[in-house]
Amino acid sequence: MRSFKRIMKIVLFLSICLAINGVFVYMLVPNSFIRIKVHNIENEKYDDIFVGSSHGFAAVNPVVVDGETGRKSINLCYGGEYLRDSYYLLKDACRTHIPERVIYELDPGYWVNPDTENPTYAMAYSNMSPSLVKAEYCFAKITDADFRSALFPWFHYRKQYGMIPQNLKDKREESYRNFDAAPLEEPTQVMSDEGFMYIKNSEGEKTKANMVLWDESKVLEEVPMYFHKLVRFCREKEIELVVMTTPVPEETLEEHSGNYKEADRYFAELMEEYGIRYLNFNTMETDGFQRGVEGFSDYEGHMFGGNAENFSRVLAEYLR
Secondary structure, three states: OHHHHHHHHHHHHHHHHHHHHHHHHHHHHOOOOHHHHHHHHHHOOOOOEEOOOOEEEEEEEHHHHHHHHHEEEEEEOOOOOOHHHHHHHHHHHOOOOOOOOOEEEEOOOHOOOOOOOOOOOOOOHOOOOHHHHHHHHHEEEEEEEEHHHHHHHOOOHOOOHHHHHHHHHHHHHHHOOOOOOHHHHHOOOEEEEOEEEEEEEOOOOOOOOOOOOOOOOOOOOOOHHHHHHHHHHHHHHHOOOOEEOOOOOOHHHHHHHHHHHHHHHHHHHHHHHOEEEEEEEEEOOOOOOOOOOOOOOOOOOOHHHHHHHHHHHHHHHHHO
């Protein structure tokens, strides 16, 4: 009898902790594009899935690509998405439907720059539905982080208590319940329901602050490992895998030509070794979009929306 009471006390304590945690998540964690992306892949069927970094997020408009290919695609790219995240996003999508093709947008900077804990570090994981894939993802990534990131999704937002009234207002809206991307519009950018970030043209000074240049000696051990996992998984599921590198401004290519040439050599050899089609738009002679910095929001390679849509048409020609 005493053992039963002790167990019930533990269950009650854990239930209270979970309830409190849920309240903090609801109050502190804002609506996000990652939440919408994860919901879509768990509930919709896609022929093509794009995974990758913020370059792909701002460069690939699925609506434009689909208009040329006649297929249905979604853009799962976001800033801070490492290959480990791409791999588990794909596995999560395959729980409900296996796509015909995956296009991995390869940013060389993500192969040499370590992943860091920030508000997006655990967002894909936090928004996934409970599953064996999520459990595997937890052990693969979240256990490497501060334990509070795994147990408390609101941890990175704990100092943003001033946003609680706005978060509560947003979450009462029908658009939030319907996973509508429209409320995420900002003065400088708009996200589509298909996962594309349209960056509005601006006349401000363009920065070079966030550039990470290629250095083969700094390649992170885990990234080639997850690339191998991605290749193996796609082959097991009979999914076509295409790898692409989106263009950066021609001014950036000229200033850092050595770094970009070395990156192209490394990845061209890697893709040849795996027998994978590699589209490097920094070396391919293609027309149809603006290559100068005037077509980008920065020197790093994030395209303005109109230029990205033109690029998406060019990309679709190669995918078609």
